[in-house]
Amino acid sequence: MELRQLKYFVVVAEEGNFGAAARRLNISQPPITRQIKKLEDELGVVLLKRTPKGAQMTAAGQVFLEGARQALTQIKTSVERSRAAQRGEIGTLEVAYFGSPIYAVLPDLLQAFRRAMPEVRVSLQRLSKSEQIAALKVGQIHMGFGRYYPAEPGIVVEQLLSEGLSVALPESYTDVPPVGQRLELFKAMPVVLFPRSGRPNFADEVLSILKREGVDPQVADVTEDVRSALTLTAIGEGATIVPGTVTKFAWSGVRFYPLEQLSMECPVSFIYRKGDTSPLLRAIYSTVRAYQQAHNTRAQSM
């Protein structure tokens, strides 16, 4: 069976006669006769009753017409959907994250992506950095977000943004030094660090930054994540140093104070598979780029 035969048959059915169908299809009449006959032979079904005043459908023809129409439109819409998929406009974007980017960076970024590609479903999962790399390699995710990724062949790491640090102190703590002298705090007060896993990580980076600034704090605890750390701070176990974006939200029992020193910046990065040409990666990548633009512009204007 040929698609051509279905098309011809549908047109003949619509026109009610072979000649008119031929004219609408911009071909001569004999091919219509031949293709329809061929179709009928293959089906073993008489689709049209030929009369001297045209062709009229048999019951079997009616039934087949319905199916032929559906198949043709099915193909047509599939083509459109496939083209949309190629443009990255439909499908499922698989994203993984680890750590604090989930609190402010990813919501903004994915909202922007949703606005740009409303038909794309977004799947989000928490994976450690090593899990993200493994998932990328087997094609399970398109992009991962986090900090301090190790170099890995076949994986591209790019920095999304760099943010300042803040220190979280218990609400009750009132004797806060002014900006620029806040590192003094850590001479008397222990720090709570996070996360515990995935070295090198934010905890390691914080320690190395403090050491560079000449501070060697006492470590009260190293928790799994920022939530646990801030809870410990709230009950007075020590101060927590957090990335700036975390301070956008209210956490009960703690207050945030910026550590405004240029050297004290921590980056958020994203990773993706090298040579991944999938449309969804291209789509999220351009959203990421736009996000970077917006972020830098805002930073400059501040």
Added chain:
Amino acid sequence: MELRQLKYFVVVAEEGNFGAAARRLNISQPPITRQIKKLEDELGVVLLKRTPKGAQMTAAGQVFLEGARQALTQIKTSVERSRAAQRGEIGTLEVAYFGSPIYAVLPDLLQAFRRAMPEVRVSLQRLSKSEQIAALKVGQIHMGFGRYYPAEPGIVVEQLLSEGLSVALPESYTDVPPVGQRLELFKAMPVVLFPRSGRPNFADEVLSILKREGVDPQVADVTEDVRSALTLTAIGEGATIVPGTVTKFAWSGVRFYPLEQLSMECPVSFIYRKGDTSPLLRAIYSTVRAYQQAHNTRAQSM
């Protein structure tokens, strides 16, 4: 686009490589390459990513694959449905009736048809005899049931069965003559006739039969249908002469008594379009034939 291309693509997608697909399709590998490429060119979409260890789907390919599969199965099932339609196994049988056949003949007949062709929808409508003939001519119905059809070119009339007559009397009427003398009734009692329309009709036939038997009854009323006539009988307006099958049901206020005389028979006929080769007509026709067989056998055995 060609159906062949869809088939090839689906097989390549299933096999995951061009060569295996070619083997499964019993062709060589180059045509696969060419057809897939042609398909991709036409769509403007890269469906498969060629690698040295096979072909793997792109996101757009996944989307198109789904549609292609659906279209192909759609076509396959349409072919089957169309063949079934040709055999008269699916579709809508359009039947019209007029008068008393609706009470016993059609229920039995259509039940038998439903058993034989369970997938066929049956549409039933009440049409006068002339309306039936018009509907047949324009192909609106397949078959009509009724009595005393006029001869009409292009329309075949066949007798379905012939049934005896009964007389309906008010429940309260007790002085009923024995079988064979019941025509005496009409010397004293007026008759209610039906139907009013579509001459010649059952009313005309009843009068002519009675006249042949030497009875010339007084006509109390001529009603539209049997229900009205029996209601008049129930309130004592007169006796109603009905076809035998009507007596199978209980009608409140009346009792039926057979008029067992050989000459007093009335036929039920059916009509269809001459030269109608539609599968549904053939199907209902064979059911009608079987019904006749069953009816005659039962008659003989009684």
Added chain:
DNA sequence: ACGTCTTCATACCGTTTGAGTATGGAAAAG
């Protein structure tokens, strides 16, 4: 690191199949 193997792409050829023109046949319309 090099050769081998696997896989897809290209070139060319014979055959098939498609559409076009010309024409025939049959039934409705005047």
Added chain:
DNA sequence: CTTTTCCATACTCAAACGGTATGAAGACGT
């Protein structure tokens, strides 16, 4: 009875299909 209007058939030419032979490129093993 002729004309018109359909669809079917015969024949021709060009396009497309599939087959064979061969090339190019990356993975894999020695």
